[in-house]
Amino acid sequence: MLSDKILEKIKETRIAPKSRWKFLLKNYLVWASGILFLIIGSMSVAVIIYIVRNNDWDISSQITNSLAKFILITLPYFWIIFLIIFSVVIYFNFKQTKRGYKYPSYVIVLGVALISVVFGTMFYNVGLGQAIENVVSEKVPIYRNHLDLRAKVWDQPEKGLLRGVVEKVNEENLHIKNFEGKIWVIKNKLRKENFNFKKGEHLKILGEKINDENFDANDIRPFLKKRKNLIQRIKDKQLFLQKDVQIENEQINERKNNNLRINK
Amino acid sequence: MSDFLEKTDEELVVLTLENQNHFLYLMNRYEGKLLNYVLRISNINKEEAEDLLQEVFIKVYLNLNDFDSKLKFSSWIYRITRNQVISNFRKIHSKFQITNFNEEILENIASDFNIEKDIELIYLRDNIDKILEKMNNRYSEVLALRFLEEKDYKEISDILKKPMGTVATMLSRAKKDFKKELDKQEYVER
Numbered sequence: 500m501l502s503d504k505i506l507e508k509i510k511e512t513r514i515a516p517k518s519r520w521k522f523l524l525k526n527y528l529v530w531a532s533g534i535l536f537l538i539i540g541s542m543s544v545a546v547i548i549y550i551v552r553n554n555d556w557d558i559s560s561q562i563t564n565s566l567a568k569f570i571l572i573t574l575p576y577f578w579i580i581f582l583i584i585f586s587v588v589i590y591f592n593f594k595q596t597k598r599g600y601k602y603p604s605y606v607i608v609l610g611v612a613l614i615s616v617v618f619g620t621m622f623y624n625v626g627l628g629q630a631i632e633n634v635v636s637e638k639v640p641i642y643r644n645h646l647d648l649r650a651k652v653w654d655q656p657e658k659g660l661l662r663g664v665v666e667k668v669n670e671e672n673l674h675i676k677n678f679e680g681k682i683w684v685i686k687n688k689l690r691k692e693n694f695n696f697k698k699g700e701h702l703k704i705l706g707e708k709i710n711d712e713n714f715d716a717n718d719i720r721p722f723l724k725k726r727k728n729l730i731q732r733i734k735d736k737q738l739f740l741q742k743d744v745q746i747e748n749e750q751i752n753e754r755k756n757n758n759l760r761i762n763k
Numbered sequence: 764m765s766d767f768l769e770k771t772d773e774e775l776v777v778l779t780l781e782n783q784n785h786f787l788y789l790m791n792r793y794e795g796k797l798l799n800y801v802l803r804i805s806n807i808n809k810e811e812a813e814d815l816l817q818e819v820f821i822k823v824y825l826n827l828n829d830f831d832s833k834l835k836f837s838s839w840i841y842r843i844t845r846n847q848v849i850s851n852f853r854k855i856h857s858k859f860q861i862t863n864f865n866e867e868i869l870e871n872i873a874s875d876f877n878i879e880k881d882i883e884l885i886y887l888r889d890n891i892d893k894i895l896e897k898m899n900n901r902y903s904e905v906l907a908l909r910f911l912e913e914k915d916y917k918e919i920s921d922i923l924k925k926p927m928g929t930v931a932t933m934l935s936r937a938k939k940d941f942k943k944e945l946d947k948q949e950y951v952e953r
Contacts, residue, residue: 500791500794501790501794501817502791503787505817505820505821506784506786509824514824516780516825516827516828517825517826517828518828521828522826522829600920600924600925601927603928
């Protein structure tokens with residue numbers, strides 16, 4: 500019989516079942532990589548939330564006359580694509596798990612989306628979205644100059660939109676270098692304290708092009724908001740509360756003193 | 764010996780891991796069924812099917828520790844067999860072909876598909892190979908598992924690694940496809 504022949508072959512060739520730990524390890528690796536991809540996907544959600552919330556909504560009408568167009572040109576496409584890629588990876592990763600095939604595709608997609616949004620919001624709340632965007636913008640020039648389409652909005656001096664890194668600051672004007680290496684002289688139409696920038700700082704400027712070298716600024720703002728991590732924010736909150744308590748104590752003391760004076 | 768015959772597949776898996784001789788009981792239990800399954804879903808001869816089955820049993824033995832006890836052993840071994848058949852198809856550039864129908868199976872199909880007239884049943888007996896051959900492989904395969912291997916939805920889901928809802932949809936489409944193909948063939952013959 501065939502079965503007898505096979506058993507003979509197994510004995511002759513001394514085949515043995517593969518160890519259990521190998522299968523367990525493979526299984527754990529699939530799950531661990533899935534969790535890692537999920538964390539990366541959630542981080543990109545945190546960056547997307549940060550970018551959307553900190554978009555230049557207040558000056559949107561100066562950038563373009565249509566709100567829909569403003570949204571379209573300032574969407575964080577890089578991070579959205581990043582999120583889609585990781586979601587696809589998570590989807591196939593989950594399908595690779597032992598029971599992944601039991602779930603319909605839409606359940607997996609919705610599950611991944613829900614978990615990414617929940618974790619992404621948590622990451623955003625602890626300042627991770629801002630931290631990632633700042634680090635990537637500062638350390639990865641290709642992202643800053645080519646992949647961040649939102650930043651490219653500020654590479655249109657003809658339309659009064661300019662960005663660059665501070666080269667030199669003096670009382671009269673500000674020298675900034677754009678990503679192509681061209682130096683622009685920003686005229687000080689503003690108050691002096693608004694020119695309180697440091698060399699190397701990345702700025703975005705709203706104004707008017709005078710000629711190929713000079714630019715009149717109406718509004719200058721840091722390209723990226725300065726990062727405050729969770730600890731710093733807690734410290735700020737504590738300081739704020741301490742000040743509150745201090746003021747309250749002072750008011751109580753003052754009232755006491757007043758009462759004493761009246762009594763005397 | 765009779766003790767072992769009463770054991771469940773899952774118990775025999777545990778026993779095989781302790782002593783390889785117990786694998787014989789598992790193989791005896793599935794040899795006939797799987798050989799028929801392989802012959803039904805492929806266009807290879809018996810010798811080739813036996814060679815393929817040998818590879819299947821060795822693969823099963825090697826991966827015994829990966830068997831998930833929450834799954835039916837029969838679903839697991841059918842899944843491995845199916846995958847082996849597919850990989851064999853890729854090697855020899857062949858394709859799925861469902862064959863080997865007996866009277867009982869034909870009656871099952873006829874009653875499930877509401878084919879009641881005797882003439883149609885006779886026609887079905889003579890032409891089922893042609894009908895299945897014309898059908899999409901995905902559908903003929905799911906029909907084969909349901910009516911030839913008599914697997915339930917859960918087992919088909921575990922064998923094909925597809926959600927139960929997808930299996931139900933595939934079966935319903937397969938039935939429609941089968942009826943359409945049957946009507947078409949009858950029309951051409953007349």
